[in-house]
Amino acid sequence: MGKIACFVEKYNFSDPREESALHNFKHAAEEQDHEFHFLFREDINDIPNYNAIFIRATTDPLYTSYIVSKTAWELGLKVIDDPESIKICANKIHQYALFEKYNVPYISTVFLNKDELHHKKILDIFHTLGKPVVIKAPYTSFSRYVEKAACETSFRDIAKRYFKKSDTIAIQKFTPTQFDWRVGVLNDQVLYTCKYMIPTGKWKHGAKLRGKPTVVWGRTVTMKKQTTPLKLRETALKACRVVGKGLYGVDVKEVDGEFVVVEVNDNPSIYAGYEDLRDRDIYSKIIDYLTE
Amino acid sequence: MLVVSSIDLSSSLRAMKPAKFLSSSAKGFTLNLNNDYRYMKTGYYVSLHAEILGNQVIPSCENIIDSSRTPILLLRAARAGIPTMKAIVTDSVKKIATELGFPVVVYAVNPFIHEGYKTAANQTALYRAVKSLGMNYKFAVCAQPLKGEMSTVKSFFGKCDDPEIQPIAEEVYELFQIPICQLHIQKIAGKAYLSGLQPIDKTELDPADVKRISREVLHLYMQGDHISG
Numbered sequence: 001m002g003k004i005a006c007f008v009e010k011y012n013f014s015d016p017r018e019e020s021a022l023h024n025f026k027h028a029a030e031e032q033d034h035e036f037h038f039l040f041r042e043d044i045n046d047i048p049n050y051n052a053i054f055i056r057a058t059t060d061p062l063y064t065s066y067i068v069s070k071t072a073w074e075l076g077l078k079v080i081d082d083p084e085s086i087k088i089c090a091n092k093i094h095q096y097a098l099f100e101k102y103n104v105p106y107i108s109t110v111f112l113n114k115d116e117l118h119h120k121k122i123l124d125i126f127h128t129l130g131k132p133v134v135i136k137a138p139y140t141s142f143s144r145y146v147e148k149a150a151c152e153t154s155f156r157d158i159a160k161r162y163f164k165k166s167d168t169i170a171i172q173k174f175t176p177t178q179f180d181w182r183v184g185v186l187n188d189q190v191l192y193t194c195k196y197m198i199p200t201g202k203w204k205h206g207a208k209l210r211g212k213p214t215v216v217w218g219r220t221v222t223m224k225k226q227t228t229p230l231k232l233r234e235t236a237l238k239a240c241r242v243v244g245k246g247l248y249g250v251d252v253k254e255v256d257g258e259f260v261v262v263e264v265n266d267n268p269s270i271y272a273g274y275e276d277l278r279d280r281d282i283y284s285k286i287i288d289y290l291t292e
Numbered sequence: 293m294l295v296v297s298s299i300d301l302s303s304s305l306r307a308m309k310p311a312k313f314l315s316s317s318a319k320g321f322t323l324n325l326n327n328d329y330r331y332m333k334t335g336y337y338v339s340l341h342a343e344i345l346g347n348q349v350i351p352s353c354e355n356i357i358d359s360s361r362t363p364i365l366l367l368r369a370a371r372a373g374i375p376t377m378k379a380i381v382t383d384s385v386k387k388i389a390t391e392l393g394f395p396v397v398v399y400a401v402n403p404f405i406h407e408g409y410k411t412a413a414n415q416t417a418l419y420r421a422v423k424s425l426g427m428n429y430k431f432a433v434c435a436q437p438l439k440g441e442m443s444t445v446k447s448f449f450g451k452c453d454d455p456e457i458q459p460i461a462e463e464v465y466e467l468f469q470i471p472i473c474q475l476h477i478q479k480i481a482g483k484a485y486l487s488g489l490q491p492i493d494k495t496e497l498d499p500a501d502v503k504r505i506s507r508e509v510l511h512l513y514m515q516g517d518h519i520s521g
Contacts, residue, residue, distance in 0.1 A: 041432045044363075044381045061331050061357045062403035064432050067381060070364045074371065087357065091332070094353075097344040114334070115311055138332060165403075166332040168314075 002051040002291040004029055005039040007068045009057040020272035021283075022056065028283035034291055039068075047071050052078040052290040059267045060090045060139060078290050081266040085244045089266035091138045093168050098242045099261065105235060106261040107253065108173035114163045122152050125171050134172040137162040141265070143206030143215070148174060176203050179218070181252040181259070183228065183236035184268055184275060184282065187245050187289055190236065192279045193228040195221040196251070222277035235259040247286060294318055294347070295509055296338050297325040299472075299497065302506035305513075310334045314341050322349040323512065325505065327472055328491040329356045330406055351469045359468040359489045360406065362399040362434040366486065374463045375485045377436040377478060385422050388435045389415060395438040397478070398422065399488055402431035407490050409476060411438055436487060440480030446492060446501060447475050449508040460484045472497075472505065 006025060013019045022038070029036035039046065039053070041064050047053065053072040059065045059081050066086055072079040081089070088094050099106040110125060125133060132150035135158045140146050145162065149155040162169045178198060184191040196205040197218035205218045236250040239261045249268025252259050269275065276282050297307040308318070310326070314337060322342040326335030329351060336356055342349035351359075358364045363381045370376045380391055381401060388396060395413040398421045400406075405425060412418035425433045445452040450465025452458055457477050464475060464486060476488035 042382045042384050042387060044432070060403070061361070064381070064401060066357070067361060067363045067401065067432075070358065070361070071367060074364075074367055083354075087353065091340075093337070094340055094344075097340070101344055113311060113314055113337075167334045168332075168337050 001033045001035070003035040003037070003049065004052045004054055004287070004290055005037050005043075005047065005050040007039045007053060007055045007057055007065060009041065009064075012056050015271070017271035017273060018056075018269075021270045021276065024272055024276070024283045025054070025287065029287045029291075032284070032287060032291070034287065036287075044068060044071070047077070048075055050077060054080050054286070054290055055267060057267075058141065059086045061087055065267075078292075080247045080286070080290060082244060082246055085246045085248070085266045088243045089248070089264055090141075092136060092140060092170050092263060093138045093166075095243070095264060096170060099239065102238075102242045104239045104242060104261055105259065106239070107175055110171050112159065112169050112171055114167045117156065117159055117163070119152065122155050125155075129171065129173045132174045134174050135159060135162065136170040136172060138166045138169065140263075142269075143204045146204060148203065174203070175253055175255060175260075177253050177255065179221070180205060180262060181232055181236075181250075181254065182220075182268075182275075183232065183250045183252060184270075185236060185240045185248045185250060186285060188237060188241065190225055190228060190233055191247075191282050191285060192275050193223045193225055193232075194275060195223065197221060220271075220274045222274065224278050229259075232259050235261060239264050247289075293513060294320045294322045294342075295325065296322060296342075298334065299325055299327060299494075299502060299505065301325070301509060302503065305506055305509055307509075310338050313338055317345060318347075319345060320347060322347045323471070323509065324349055324351065325471055325509070327494045327497055329470060329473075330360060330491060331357055350471065355468045355470065359470050359473070360491075362401065362488050365468075365489055366434075366436075369464065369467060369486050372463070372467050374460060374467065375483065377439070377485050377487065379434055379436045381432050381434050383422065383426050383429050383432045385415065385418050388418060388422070392435055392437045394418070396435045397438045397442060397487060398425055399434040399436075400425040400427075400431070401434050402427055407493075409442075409488060411442065436478070438478065440478050440485075442487065443477045443479055445475050445477065446496075447473050448501065448505050451504075451508070456482060457484045460486055464489065471508075 026036040057065045070083045132148045137145035147158045179195040182194040199218045249265045251262040295307040296313040324338045329335040366376045366379045399409045410421035412421045447461045450462040452461045478485045478487045
């Protein structure tokens with residue numbers, strides 16, 4: 001019997017689908033005779049009292065979640081997401097550099113440093129990747145901090161905003177598709193497969209309505225894990241292997257029958273009735289991994 | 293040894309500018325010199341690039357992140373035997389007051405505030421410190437009891453000007469290998485306790501500091517093959 005702490009922030013309970021998924025994790029753990037407690041930021045000093053830590057709050061080396069992850073890891077606890085996965089997944093520059101090094105097929109990307117933001121470089125990028133391009137901040141998550149630019153003015157405007165936090169950003173080829181594959185992976189095994197549909201008239205899964213702060217999300221179509229195309233499965237697992245052996249959500253685009261990785265996310269969304277629709281065992285599998 | 297430096301070292305030393313290194317595939321042991329190693333700033337990306345190339349590099353990305361996150365800095369330091377005070381991470385003033393009493397020293401634990409600390413001698417001052425460093429209670433803070441007096445020193449390759457702090461500066465460098473930083477130290481009855489580690493503003497590096505850094509780099513050059521990360 002193990003004691004699992006699930007690190008959450010208040011916002012994790014604001015969406016009933018996520019709240020329900022969190023209770024499913026608790027139920028799965030208790031069914032296996034494990035203790036499962038929600039750990040909030042004021043309880044961080046209790047980490048040594050647990051055997052495993054499961055982080056559901058948003059991860060980033062600059063957030064409290066990294067403190068939780070690294071503390072647990074230093075104390076020898078099993079932890080999802082581990083600090084190395086957070087380090088690689090929270091910084092897309094790090095991630096794409098690893099994809100390049102280990103020949104993971106990924107979306108065409110160039111890096112741009114802060115001191116390279118000049119006319120000639122921008123022209124070179126448009127020449128290499130075509131117009132428009134997608135400008136991505138390294139710390140992107142939930143479709144935020146990813147914008148499209150079709151001219152030098154908007155390119156500069158977006159890049160300058162992203163350079164405030166990071167001295168390097170990623171520029172990618174604009175690759176519109178009807179959906180992105182989302183492959184959930186745990187410990188080198190596919191856990192679930194979905195299609196994250198792109199809302200009509202938009203180009204990313206979560207898109208703002210023109211002039212409004214509201215974000216519209218595309219539908220999630222959950223597939224039977226067994227029907228995951230072999231090539232997609234291999235591509236997703238290869239991408240995860242350069243990150244680690246934890247829990248990931250891999251976004252993949254299918255272009256002319258070829259699969260290219262958009263990004264590997266640690267701390268992937270798990271909403272009741274969505275990612276778990278065809279594979280109800282994802283909760284117990286994650287609990288098994290934490291307690292093995 | 294590849295020296296990548298954002299600082300203009302003495303003219304006898306060969307050093308590559310970060311921008312040049314980031315567009316190169318230069319192989320070899322890499323010494324990354326920067327006054328600011330903050331996550332996602334150029335100093336971080338130089339170490340990341342070196343690691344991707346397979347180069348041994350000082351400092352490593354892991355050490356850059358961990359040393360800038362005060363609770364992790366203190367946890368790793370304590371586990372390595374470096375004197376530290378008890379620290380708690382929380383956004384609750386009540387918890388700090390109950391568990392640590394007064395006075396306390398408080399550090400930010402958020403993506404936006406990366407320098408300085410606040411001390412609080414009573415509940416009102418603590419509320420102000422937690423509100424300010426926690427950005428209106430949005431983020432947690434790291435609090436430590438203040439039993440002595442705080443002191444800040446510049447540390448270059450683990451060397452500093454204060455003989456009482458020198459041993460701890462060496463140990464911190466040995467563990468985290470941050471060549472250029474400032475250390476916040478709490479001195480209690482002549483004994484030094486590590487409290488925090490932060491970047492040095494470029495304007496605070498005077499010519500004597502640059503000379504000192506250059507001398508250390510020269511020393512490392514002389515060591516040649518004996519350098520290890």
